[in-house]
Amino acid sequence: DAGVIQSPRHEVTEMGQEVTLRCKPISGHNSLFWYRQTMMRGLELLIYFNNNVPIDDSGMPEDRFSAKMPNASFSTLKIQPSEPRDSAVYFCASSRERADLSGANVLTFGAGSRLTVL
Amino acid sequence: AQSVTQLDSQVPVFEEAPVELRCNYSSSVSVYLFWYVQYPNQGLQLLLKYLSGSTLVKGINGFEAEFNKSQTSFHLRKPSVHISDTAEYFCAVGRDKAAGNKLTFGGGTRVLVKP
Numbered sequence: 180d181a182g183v184i185q186s187p188r189h190e191v192t193e194m195g196q197e198v199t200l201r202c203k204p205i206s207g208h209n210s211l212f213w214y215r216q217t218m219m220r221g222l223e224l225l226i227y228f229n230n231n232v233p234i235d236d237s238g239m240p241e242d243r244f245s246a247k248m249p250n251a252s253f254s255t256l257k258i259q260p261s262e263p264r265d266s267a268v269y270f271c272a273s274s275r276e277r278a279d280l281s282g283a284n285v286l287t288f289g290a291g292s293r294l295t296v297l
Numbered sequence: 298a299q300s301v302t303q304l305d306s307q308v309p310v311f312e313e314a315p316v317e318l319r320c321n322y323s324s325s326v327s328v329y330l331f332w333y334v335q336y337p338n339q340g341l342q343l344l345l346k347y348l349s350g351s352t353l354v355k356g357i358n359g360f361e362a363e364f365n366k367s368q369t370s371f372h373l374r375k376p377s378v379h380i381s382d383t384a385e386y387f388c389a390v391g392r393d394k395a396a397g398n399k400l401t402f403g404g405g406t407r408v409l410v411k412p
Binding site: 235 | 333338
């Protein structure tokens, strides 16, 4: 299993540009999460999907951020337009929600996408 | 709402010495508790989890944690650390399936193991 795959690993862009981060979850996992990590705010949950449906997007900072999950094997997080304060490491994580407790909330994280907005 | 507090932002420790990382949580409902580790430039990896049953949980790499419901704590311990344990450690709380399958993370504790 290749794990959760994120791309790009690093992105440097200028303020105002559109940024698209991509995630491929682990095959068979039915929940997908986008987190943002900064020194000031730590790890923040932006949005999570279950069976490709957005369940909770209350952590999405503002309308500049959007996330999609068109199928079980792919998700994107888009920032348009980007601002310097969006600079952070963005993590995608996936999990398999089961009827019993054995897989409850056990997330597998990708390596992250480090975004720098100049 | 639930929250997680990691009382120490940094913990320096000498190699082969014991280490304890403190974690306290608040929640109005039963929770699941986790410790994740993040090595430099990597994503988070699960160290251990408490879902139910025995309050002493053993994880990978010799780590263990004890769930204390009365003190709402889930402290992480290792009796003898190695240089390779240098990393950032995150405590996290999750709620039951009916409440949504998501985690709230603490601010992290950076462990620096010195030779």
